[in-house]
Amino acid sequence: MRAGEGPPLLRRSHDSVTYGLYPKLMQRADLAVAGSGIMGLAHAYAAAKQGLKVVVFERSPRASGASVRNFGLIWPIGQPHGRMYELAMRSRAIWIEVLEQARLPYRAEGSLHAVYRDDEAAVAREFAEISPGLGFDCAWLDADRTLSRSHALKPAGLLGSLWSPTEVTVDPRLTLRALPDFLHERLGVEFRFGHAVRAIDLHIVETGTDRWTVNQAIVCSGDDFETLYPELLRTSGLTRVKLQMLRTRPQPGKWRLGPALCAGLTLRFYKSFQVCEALPALRERIANETPEYDRWEIHGLVSQTAEGELTLGDSHEYGEAVDIFNKEEIDCLMLRYISTFLAAPDLSIAQRWHGVYAKHPEHPFLILKPAPNVRIVTSPGGAGMTLSFGIAAETIADMYA
Numbered sequence: 001m002r003a004g005e006g007p008p009l010l011r012r013s014h015d016s017v018t019y020g021l022y023p024k025l026m027q028r029a030d031l032a033v034a035g036s037g038i039m040g041l042a043h044a045y046a047a048a049k050q051g052l053k054v055v056v057f058e059r060s061p062r063a064s065g066a067s068v069r070n071f072g073l074i075w076p077i078g079q080p081h082g083r084m085y086e087l088a089m090r091s092r093a094i095w096i097e098v099l100e101q102a103r104l105p106y107r108a109e110g111s112l113h114a115v116y117r118d119d120e121a122a123v124a125r126e127f128a129e130i131s132p133g134l135g136f137d138c139a140w141l142d143a144d145r146t147l148s149r150s151h152a153l154k155p156a157g158l159l160g161s162l163w164s165p166t167e168v169t170v171d172p173r174l175t176l177r178a179l180p181d182f183l184h185e186r187l188g189v190e191f192r193f194g195h196a197v198r199a200i201d202l203h204i205v206e207t208g209t210d211r212w213t214v215n216q217a218i219v220c221s222g223d224d225f226e227t228l229y230p231e232l233l234r235t236s237g238l239t240r241v242k243l244q245m246l247r248t249r250p251q252p253g254k255w256r257l258g259p260a261l262c263a264g265l266t267l268r269f270y271k272s273f274q275v276c277e278a279l280p281a282l283r284e285r286i287a288n289e290t291p292e293y294d295r296w297e298i299h300g301l302v303s304q305t306a307e308g309e310l311t312l313g314d315s316h317e318y319g320e321a322v323d324i325f326n327k328e329e330i331d332c333l334m335l336r337y338i339s340t341f342l343a344a345p346d347l348s349i350a351q352r353w354h355g356v357y358a359k360h361p362e363h364p365f366l367i368l369k370p371a372p373n374v375r376i377v378t379s380p381g382g383a384g385m386t387l388s389f390g391i392a393a394e395t396i397a398d399m400y401a
């Protein structure tokens with residue numbers, strides 16, 4: 001192109017507009033969603049089911065945030081009783097509806113918190129005793145009954161487990177890749193990958209190359225606090241959490257994990273267990289005996305992908321500036337702990353990565369209203385897979401009441 005020459009002008013239709021030298025096609029939808037992580041997809045689903053014309057913008061060629069980096073666990077057992085547990089269970093029901101319609105694989109095989117120490121057993125037994133009265137569906141299993149539910153646990157020293165039938169496992173990479181096609185084909189949702197939303201000034205939503213006219217917009221931008229409404233997000237109290245993760249090779253033959261697994265360290269991690277009087281003693285013993293697990297907030301979760309690999313994790317490092325380098329020490333600690341209870345045929349590690357999510361120190365998730373008809377829905381913390389469809393159903397019901 002010679003100096004002074006502009007880019008070639010596109011032929012303009014009646015509803016296109018010119019923006020600077022570059023003509024930008026003006027397109028229309030009822031609702032724009034920024035972000036195609038699980039929160040964005042869940043909102044697109046809830047809105048499109050109501051007959052709204054939805055467009056989803058994703059800045060990357062495909063979703064690559066927390067939603068494809070997780071265990072794929074829909075984990076109601078981790079939510080505190082009452083409102084959050086009920087939201088998780090509602091979300092679970094919508095998840096299954098979506099997975100069935102989209103013909104995507106999932107395993108509704110529940111979970112086991114396996115316990116090998118007396119103080120862990122005390123918490124698990126206490127929770128099994130009181131939680132049915134709080135709305136949970138779980139039970140204490142002795143060692144024999146635990147092993148009859150899972151062949152993937154080491155029997156030596158096993159005291160028993162907390163069994164919960166409500167946990168569901170999806171393959172996050174497969175699911176997040178397939179859901180946009182399902183939403184497009186079944187519900188007419190438009191996707192624009194490789195389009196970062198740069199500004200929302202209703203009725204206009206603008207990416208680098210597109211301008212859309214919409215009535216409403218929802219921002220599900222995960223841990224990006226800098227692009228859209230940065231003043232609001234920066235002062236909202238949100239921070240980032242980095243988690244290290246590991247994945248094994250596919251297990252040999254058709255070896256199946258069965259229920260998703262975790263153990264004693266997890267009892268100190270999820271808020272649901274804070275109702276247990278036995279919990280402080282367990283916390284204290286872990287802090288004294290193995291402070292390295294507390295230092296990196298490590299616990300041991302195990303899920304299985306559609307290809308048979310085991311996903312193992314995780315750790316938690318807090319702070320806005322995320323260390324781009326993984327710590328070998330953390331991987332070693334996670335493997336050391338998981339090896340105390342997991343009896344899988346092949347624990348050799350094929351992949352290592354980390355994920356980052358947004359978290360608020362007090363709220364389980366945030367809904368902000370930066371402008372009329374705009375919502376920011378963010379920071380479901382470590383429970384975004386679990387809560388996404390429930391939160392989205394509530395947001396859309398509220399916006400379109």
Ligand SMILES: Cc1cc2nc3c(=O)[nH]c(=O)nc-3n(C[C@H](O)[C@H](O)[C@H](O)COP(=O)(O)OP(=O)(O)OC[C@H]3O[C@@H](n4cnc5c(N)ncnc54)[C@H](O)[C@@H]3O)c2cc1C
Nearest residue numbers: 035037039059065066067070073197222355383384385386
């Ligand atoms: C390692 C790890 C393990 C986890 N395990 C579980 C689990 O097993 N169960 C569970 O319930 N939760 C789990 N979580 C939490 C869960 O993954 C997150 O809460 C959830 O994925 C957050 O979804 P999101 O859509 O808000 O964010 P993301 O998945 O990060 O998606 C945000 C998307 O928005 C896009 N975006 C940002 N800004 C813009 C813009 N301006 N325009 C266009 N696009 C934009 C980004 O590119 C990104 O794709 C885990 C998290 C991690 C990191």
